[in-house]
Amino acid sequence: MTKPLPVPVTDDHIHIDPVNGRGLEAAKDFLRAGGTHLFLVTKPSWSFGIIPTKGEDFVPVFEKTLTIAGEIRELGLVVFPVLGVHPAEITRLAAGTGLARAEEVMKGGLDVAAGFVARGEAVALKSGRPHYEVPPGVLEASNRILRHALTLARDHGCAVQIHAEGGPCADVPAMARDAGLDPGKVVKHFATPETPLVPSLIARHEAVPALAREGRGFMMESDYMDENSRPGSVIGPKSVPRFTRKFLESGEISEEAAHRIHVEIPSRTYGVEIRLP
Numbered sequence: 001m002t003k004p005l006p007v008p009v010t011d012d013h014i015h016i017d018p019v020n021g022r023g024l025e026a027a028k029d030f031l032r033a034g035g036t037h038l039f040l041v042t043k044p045s046w047s048f049g050i051i052p053t054k055g056e057d058f059v060p061v062f063e064k065t066l067t068i069a070g071e072i073r074e075l076g077l078v079v080f081p082v083l084g085v086h087p088a089e090i091t092r093l094a095a096g097t098g099l100a101r102a103e104e105v106m107k108g109g110l111d112v113a114a115g116f117v118a119r120g121e122a123v124a125l126k127s128g129r130p131h132y133e134v135p136p137g138v139l140e141a142s143n144r145i146l147r148h149a150l151t152l153a154r155d156h157g158c159a160v161q162i163h164a165e166g167g168p169c170a171d172v173p174a175m176a177r178d179a180g181l182d183p184g185k186v187v188k189h190f191a192t193p194e195t196p197l198v199p200s201l202i203a204r205h206e207a208v209p210a211l212a213r214e215g216r217g218f219m220m221e222s223d224y225m226d227e228n229s230r231p232g233s234v235i236g237p238k239s240v241p242r243f244t245r246k247f248l249e250s251g252e253i254s255e256e257a258a259h260r261i262h263v264e265i266p267s268r269t270y271g272v273e274i275r276l277p
């Protein structure tokens with residue numbers, strides 16, 4: 001075990017997959033590197049071999065995520081589950097059932113996810129829109145699904161993590177306000193610093209030290225996918241604690257800035273409590 005860090009270390013977006021990846025071993029790596037808290041994001045339904053034809057078909061997807069969350073907690077980590085529907089599901093689902101049905105299934109999946117939030121089993125929803133080029137009809141349907149997620153978040157007083165195209169997502173704060181949701185509860189996963197949403201920056205992002213010194217509010221994530229078939233496409237589960245340690249030890253970021261990144265911003269955004277174990 002490496003020396004503990006003086007602040008909690010929170011990974012804002014990580015996947016742990018006991019079937020297709022390293023599972024608990026990856027979570028242990030995070031812990032041993034100094035990680036303390038993680039936002040465990042559900043993987044797409046296809047990762048579980050499920051092809052949903054109705055919203056309820058997401059129940060086993062979410063339950064498997066909650067099961068692994070429980071196992072990770074037994075290691076001594078604090079786990080905040082984030083449940084929802086990956087925006088890329090629209091392409092796969094529309095190919096099978098048509099676009100209109102795909103939209104209904106995905107909105108239904110978000111309804112199911114919101115039920116888990118209402119019962120306190122998850123802290124936030126995941127939604128977004130395709131990060132790749134899609135026909136206009138698919139983009140419009142995706143925006144309706146995203147609006148549905150923002151409305152559900154308003155209803156349940158929770159945050160939404162969005163996975164979307166690169167760039168700022170400049171239109172999303174207005175979408176959130178129209179839905180009655182504070183844009184400060186919308187997190188842009190894999191963000192760039194210019195987004196008006198709450199940025200979750202990949203741990204290795206070159207702007208992290210400078211933004212931290214400027215006092216900007218953001219979080220850090222690994223976006224570790226935990227897929228053995230794609231080992232080169234990921235950065236490791238240790239990346240958030242590793243970069244945080246490196247920046248603290250080199251003096252590139254202050255302890256106060258680290259506290260803002262790992263405690264204040266996630267606490268405020270998600271309404272959770274984060275403190276050293």
Ligand SMILES: [Zn+2]
Pocket residue numbers: 013015041223
């Ligand atoms: Zn992810």
